Every structure is written in structure tokens, then in C-alpha cells.
Amino acid sequence: MLDENNQEEIFVDCDKTGVIYHNWQEDKIKTLELAQSYARLEDDDRATKCVECGTYLDFYYDLETGVHKLRRANFCKQPLCPMCIKRKQKKIYGQMSKIMNVLSDDYAFVFLTLTQKNVSGEDLADEIDNLMNGWKRLVNRN
Ligand SMILES: [Zn+2]
Incomplete structure (x- = not known):
């Protein structure tokens, strides 16, 4: 046009x-x-x-x-x-x-950013489990 x-x-x-x-x-x-x-x-x-x-x-x-x-x-x-x-x-x-x-x-x-130090591949699953358990405890507390 x-x-x-x-x-x-x-x-x-x-x-x-x-x-x-x-x-x-x-x-x-x-x-x-x-x-x-x-x-x-x-x-x-x-x-x-x-x-x-x-x-x-x-x-x-x-x-x-x-x-x-x-x-x-x-x-x-x-x-x-x-x-x-x-x-x-x-x-x-x-x-x-x-x-x-x-x-x-x-x-x-909720805007949430989770940060964590890098871990080796063999420790990754445990680290994610720990993070998720910590998150669940935090949510259940509030
Ligand atoms: Zn293009």
C-alpha cells in the first residue's frame, strides 16, 4: 500500500x-x-x-x-x-x-528461582530429591 x-x-x-x-x-x-x-x-x-x-x-x-x-x-x-x-x-x-x-x-x-551448586551426574538424582523435599517442606509450612 x-x-x-x-x-x-x-x-x-x-x-x-x-x-x-x-x-x-x-x-x-x-x-x-x-x-x-x-x-x-x-x-x-x-x-x-x-x-x-x-x-x-x-x-x-x-x-x-x-x-x-x-x-x-x-x-x-x-x-x-x-x-x-x-x-x-x-x-x-x-x-x-x-x-x-x-x-x-x-x-x-509465585515467581520462584531455585539455584543450587553444580553436582556430578551420579549425585544429580539425590540432589533433585533433596531440593524437591525442601520445597515441599517450605510449601507445607505456609
Ligand atoms: Zn526471521
């Missing part, structure tokens, strides 16, 4: 009030830098995929609401691609939000 200056319109990921959720241009620039790195490593297949990532976007357009919804695209799905990482992150966030909204009626959430 062309704008009033006859240039390709740049879509912005924003809500109806104009609040921008994400600047995809910054991620595309990082993806192109990743492509240069792949090219330096002579991995032309990955470099090409990164260069072409997100260059084709096909949207549904709701005439009544003016909302665009992505229908098809050519994302590269490379594990290190900043654009694909951000898309995957948003997808997982949306899925987790739905799950947490349903569960929040019956459960409270």
Missing part, C-alpha cells in the same frame, strides 16, 4: 490509541546484521533466509474497524533471528496469558 508520498506504507504495531507495542524496524535491522554474520561464515542459505525474513506480509483488512491482521508471511524461523524470536516470544506470552487468566480464579502464582 502506498502513502500520500507514493512510498510504501510502513505498518506500525500499535493499538487503537496509537500506543506502539513493538518497533519491528529495529528487529529487521538486527536480522540484516545477523544475515551479514551468516554471509561472513559463508552460510549463504541462512543469510538469504534472514535477508528475506518478513519481506512478504499478507494482511486481512477489516473495512469496518480498520484493523489489519496478519494472514500470511515469509518468516525465516531461524533460531537466532531477532524478528522471529520476538514473534515467538509474543505468541508464547499470549498463550501463557490466556492460561494464567483462567487459572488465576483458583490459584495464586
